[in-house]
Amino acid sequence: RKEVEQDPGPFNVPEGATVAFNCTYSNSASQSFFWYRQDCRKEPKLLMSVYSSGNEDGRFTAQLNRASQYISLLIRDSKLSDSATYLCVVSSSSNTGKLIFGQGTTLQVKP
Amino acid sequence: EPEVTQTPSHQVTQMGQEVILRCVPISNHLYFYWYRQILGQKVEFLVSFYNNEISEKSEIFDDQFSVERPDGSNFTLKIRSTKLEDSAMYFCASSRDSSFNQPQHFGDGTRLSIL
Numbered sequence: 001r002k003e004v005e006q007d008p009g010p011f012n013v014p015e016g017a018t019v020a021f022n023c024t025y026s027n028s029a030s031q032s033f034f035w036y037r038q039d040c041r042k043e044p045k046l047l048m049s050v051y052s053s054g055n056e057d058g059r060f061t062a063q064l065n066r067a068s069q070y071i072s073l074l075i076r077d078s079k080l081s082d083s084a085t086y087l088c089v090v091s092s093s094s095n096t097g098k099l100i101f102g103q104g105t106t107l108q109v110k111p
Numbered sequence: 112e113p114e115v116t117q118t119p120s121h122q123v124t125q126m127g128q129e130v131i132l133r134c135v136p137i138s139n140h141l142y143f144y145w146y147r148q149i150l151g152q153k154v155e156f157l158v159s160f161y162n163n164e165i166s167e168k169s170e171i172f173d174d175q176f177s178v179e180r181p182d183g184s185n186f187t188l189k190i191r192s193t194k195l196e197d198s199a200m201y202f203c204a205s206s207r208d209s210s211f212n213q214p215q216h217f218g219d220g221t222r223l224s225i226l
Binding site: 038041044046 | 142144146152153154155156159161166167169200202206208209213214215216217218219220222
Protein backbone atom coordinates (compact mmCIF):
# COMPACT_ATOMS: atom_id res chain seq x y z
CA ARG A 1 0.00 0.00 0.00
CA LYS A 2 1.31 3.47 -0.87
CA GLU A 3 2.16 5.71 2.08
CA VAL A 4 -0.16 8.45 0.82
CA GLU A 5 -2.61 7.67 -1.93
CA GLN A 6 -4.67 10.08 -4.03
CA ASP A 7 -6.79 9.79 -7.13
CA PRO A 8 -4.61 11.57 -9.74
CA GLY A 9 -7.62 12.82 -11.72
CA PRO A 10 -7.78 15.04 -13.67
CA PHE A 11 -10.96 16.53 -12.33
CA ASN A 12 -12.50 18.83 -14.94
CA VAL A 13 -15.24 21.02 -13.46
CA PRO A 14 -17.08 24.18 -14.51
CA GLU A 15 -16.65 27.43 -12.62
CA GLY A 16 -18.86 27.53 -9.56
CA ALA A 17 -18.88 23.76 -9.07
CA THR A 18 -18.14 22.00 -5.80
CA VAL A 19 -15.40 19.41 -5.98
CA ALA A 20 -14.03 16.97 -3.40
CA PHE A 21 -10.67 15.24 -3.23
CA ASN A 22 -9.86 12.22 -1.12
CA CYS A 23 -6.65 10.83 0.28
CA THR A 24 -5.70 7.80 2.34
CA TYR A 25 -2.52 7.26 4.34
CA SER A 26 -0.96 4.06 5.61
CA ASN A 27 0.82 5.04 8.85
CA SER A 28 -1.62 5.27 11.73
CA ALA A 29 1.08 6.98 13.84
CA SER A 30 1.16 10.06 11.59
CA GLN A 31 0.32 13.21 13.55
CA SER A 32 0.19 16.10 11.11
CA PHE A 33 -1.79 16.47 7.93
CA PHE A 34 -1.81 19.13 5.27
CA TRP A 35 -3.12 20.05 1.87
CA TYR A 36 -0.63 21.81 -0.36
CA ARG A 37 -1.28 23.26 -3.77
CA GLN A 38 1.23 23.00 -6.62
CA ASP A 39 1.02 24.91 -9.86
CA CYS A 40 2.79 23.53 -12.90
CA ARG A 41 6.57 23.31 -12.26
CA LYS A 42 6.29 25.49 -9.15
CA GLU A 43 6.90 24.83 -5.48
CA PRO A 44 4.27 23.30 -3.20
CA LYS A 45 2.38 26.02 -1.31
CA LEU A 46 0.54 25.35 1.91
CA LEU A 47 -3.21 25.51 1.41
CA MET A 48 -4.27 24.44 4.88
CA SER A 49 -3.45 22.22 7.80
CA VAL A 50 -6.00 19.53 8.59
CA TYR A 51 -7.26 19.14 12.13
CA SER A 52 -9.11 16.23 13.70
CA SER A 53 -12.24 18.29 14.20
CA GLY A 54 -12.25 19.42 10.58
CA ASN A 55 -11.53 22.96 9.55
CA GLU A 56 -12.64 25.53 7.04
CA ASP A 57 -10.85 28.39 5.32
CA GLY A 58 -13.17 30.36 3.07
CA ARG A 59 -14.27 28.10 0.23
CA PHE A 60 -12.03 25.25 1.40
CA THR A 61 -12.99 22.62 3.95
CA ALA A 62 -10.69 19.84 5.16
CA GLN A 63 -11.71 16.74 7.07
CA LEU A 64 -9.67 14.06 8.81
CA ASN A 65 -10.87 10.60 9.81
CA ARG A 66 -8.12 8.98 11.86
CA ALA A 67 -9.98 5.69 12.26
CA SER A 68 -10.20 5.26 8.49
CA GLN A 69 -6.88 7.04 7.82
CA TYR A 70 -8.68 9.25 5.36
CA ILE A 71 -8.37 12.95 4.56
CA SER A 72 -10.59 15.04 2.33
CA LEU A 73 -10.62 18.49 0.78
CA LEU A 74 -13.80 20.18 -0.42
CA ILE A 75 -13.66 23.23 -2.66
CA ARG A 76 -16.88 25.19 -3.05
CA ASP A 77 -17.68 27.70 -5.79
CA SER A 78 -14.62 26.77 -7.87
CA LYS A 79 -12.71 29.60 -9.54
CA LEU A 80 -10.53 29.43 -12.63
CA SER A 81 -7.59 30.25 -10.36
CA ASP A 82 -8.20 27.05 -8.38
CA SER A 83 -6.80 25.06 -11.32
CA ALA A 84 -3.72 23.31 -9.93
CA THR A 85 -2.53 20.02 -8.47
CA TYR A 86 -3.60 19.42 -4.86
CA LEU A 87 -1.15 17.48 -2.75
CA CYS A 88 -2.17 15.46 0.28
CA VAL A 89 0.74 15.56 2.72
CA VAL A 90 1.26 13.58 5.90
CA SER A 91 4.02 13.81 8.49
CA SER A 92 6.05 10.70 9.23
CA SER A 93 5.97 9.26 12.71
CA SER A 94 9.66 9.98 13.22
CA ASN A 95 9.15 13.52 14.57
CA THR A 96 11.97 14.88 12.39
CA GLY A 97 9.60 16.91 10.26
CA LYS A 98 9.77 14.55 7.31
CA LEU A 99 6.73 15.02 5.08
CA ILE A 100 5.31 12.30 2.86
CA PHE A 101 3.55 13.52 -0.25
CA GLY A 102 0.81 11.97 -2.29
CA GLN A 103 1.10 12.05 -6.05
CA GLY A 104 -1.44 14.86 -6.23
CA THR A 105 -4.88 15.35 -7.74
CA THR A 106 -5.12 17.64 -10.74
CA LEU A 107 -8.02 20.07 -10.92
CA GLN A 108 -8.95 21.97 -14.05
CA VAL A 109 -11.69 24.55 -13.64
CA LYS A 110 -13.22 25.61 -16.94
CA PRO A 111 -15.24 28.74 -17.73
CA GLU B 112 5.73 37.68 4.08
CA PRO B 113 9.14 36.08 4.65
CA GLU B 114 10.05 33.37 2.19
CA VAL B 115 12.59 30.69 1.47
CA THR B 116 14.89 31.60 -1.41
CA GLN B 117 16.87 29.23 -3.60
CA THR B 118 19.67 29.72 -6.10
CA PRO B 119 20.24 29.06 -8.90
CA SER B 120 16.79 28.64 -10.42
CA HIS B 121 18.23 26.36 -13.10
CA GLN B 122 21.52 24.45 -13.10
CA VAL B 123 22.83 22.48 -16.06
CA THR B 124 25.77 20.18 -15.29
CA GLN B 125 27.70 17.43 -16.99
CA MET B 126 27.34 13.94 -15.53
CA GLY B 127 30.04 13.25 -12.96
CA GLN B 128 30.45 16.88 -11.96
CA GLU B 129 29.80 18.27 -8.51
CA VAL B 130 26.88 20.63 -7.96
CA ILE B 131 25.92 22.80 -4.99
CA LEU B 132 22.37 24.02 -4.55
CA ARG B 133 21.81 26.93 -2.21
CA CYS B 134 18.95 27.94 0.02
CA VAL B 135 18.27 30.75 2.46
CA PRO B 136 15.60 29.57 4.89
CA ILE B 137 13.20 31.88 6.74
CA SER B 138 15.25 33.64 9.40
CA ASN B 139 13.57 32.44 12.60
CA HIS B 140 13.16 28.87 11.40
CA LEU B 141 15.23 26.12 12.98
CA TYR B 142 14.43 23.05 10.88
CA PHE B 143 15.57 22.73 7.29
CA TYR B 144 14.76 20.20 4.60
CA TRP B 145 15.55 19.18 1.06
CA TYR B 146 13.04 17.47 -1.19
CA ARG B 147 13.19 16.57 -4.83
CA GLN B 148 10.61 16.04 -7.56
CA ILE B 149 11.45 14.16 -10.72
CA LEU B 150 9.35 15.39 -13.64
CA GLY B 151 5.87 13.87 -13.51
CA GLN B 152 6.44 12.22 -10.13
CA LYS B 153 5.62 13.04 -6.55
CA VAL B 154 7.67 15.17 -4.18
CA GLU B 155 10.16 12.99 -2.27
CA PHE B 156 11.89 13.70 1.04
CA LEU B 157 15.69 13.75 0.97
CA VAL B 158 16.91 15.03 4.32
CA SER B 159 16.00 16.99 7.44
CA PHE B 160 18.52 19.09 9.36
CA TYR B 161 18.42 20.58 12.83
CA ASN B 162 21.04 22.00 15.18
CA ASN B 163 23.78 21.48 12.59
CA GLU B 164 23.04 17.79 12.27
CA ILE B 165 21.10 15.57 9.94
CA SER B 166 18.05 14.35 11.85
CA GLU B 167 16.74 12.02 9.15
CA LYS B 168 17.69 11.08 5.61
CA SER B 169 16.00 8.96 2.99
CA GLU B 170 17.40 6.07 0.96
CA ILE B 171 17.88 8.50 -1.93
CA PHE B 172 20.32 10.53 0.18
CA ASP B 173 23.35 8.29 -0.33
CA ASP B 174 27.07 9.02 0.08
CA GLN B 175 27.02 11.31 -2.96
CA PHE B 176 24.81 13.79 -1.11
CA SER B 177 25.72 16.11 1.72
CA VAL B 178 24.19 19.13 3.42
CA GLU B 179 25.75 22.02 5.24
CA ARG B 180 24.82 25.23 6.98
CA PRO B 181 28.12 27.04 6.52
CA ASP B 182 27.37 30.50 7.83
CA GLY B 183 24.15 30.58 9.84
CA SER B 184 21.99 31.74 6.96
CA ASN B 185 22.66 29.52 3.94
CA PHE B 186 21.68 25.86 3.76
CA THR B 187 23.33 23.92 0.94
CA LEU B 188 22.85 20.58 -0.77
CA LYS B 189 25.91 19.14 -2.51
CA ILE B 190 25.89 16.28 -4.97
CA ARG B 191 29.47 15.10 -5.46
CA SER B 192 29.32 13.15 -8.68
CA THR B 193 26.06 13.74 -10.47
CA LYS B 194 24.19 11.04 -12.37
CA LEU B 195 21.58 11.38 -15.09
CA GLU B 196 18.89 10.24 -12.64
CA ASP B 197 19.68 13.22 -10.36
CA SER B 198 17.85 15.43 -12.87
CA ALA B 199 14.89 16.85 -10.94
CA MET B 200 13.48 19.91 -9.20
CA TYR B 201 15.09 20.33 -5.81
CA PHE B 202 13.07 22.15 -3.17
CA CYS B 203 14.40 23.54 0.08
CA ALA B 204 11.95 24.00 2.95
CA SER B 205 12.07 25.31 6.48
CA SER B 206 9.88 25.31 9.57
CA ARG B 207 9.99 26.84 13.04
CA ASP B 208 10.10 23.38 14.57
CA SER B 209 9.07 19.83 13.77
CA SER B 210 6.19 19.65 16.18
CA PHE B 211 2.57 18.84 15.51
CA ASN B 212 1.05 20.72 12.62
CA GLN B 213 3.98 23.07 12.11
CA PRO B 214 3.87 23.67 8.35
CA GLN B 215 6.93 23.77 6.13
CA HIS B 216 7.49 26.63 3.73
CA PHE B 217 9.06 25.80 0.40
CA GLY B 218 11.42 27.75 -1.81
CA ASP B 219 10.65 28.01 -5.51
CA GLY B 220 13.14 25.30 -6.36
CA THR B 221 16.24 24.66 -8.42
CA ARG B 222 15.78 22.74 -11.63
CA LEU B 223 18.83 20.48 -12.00
CA SER B 224 19.52 19.09 -15.47
CA ILE B 225 22.29 16.52 -15.83
CA LEU B 226 23.65 16.02 -19.36
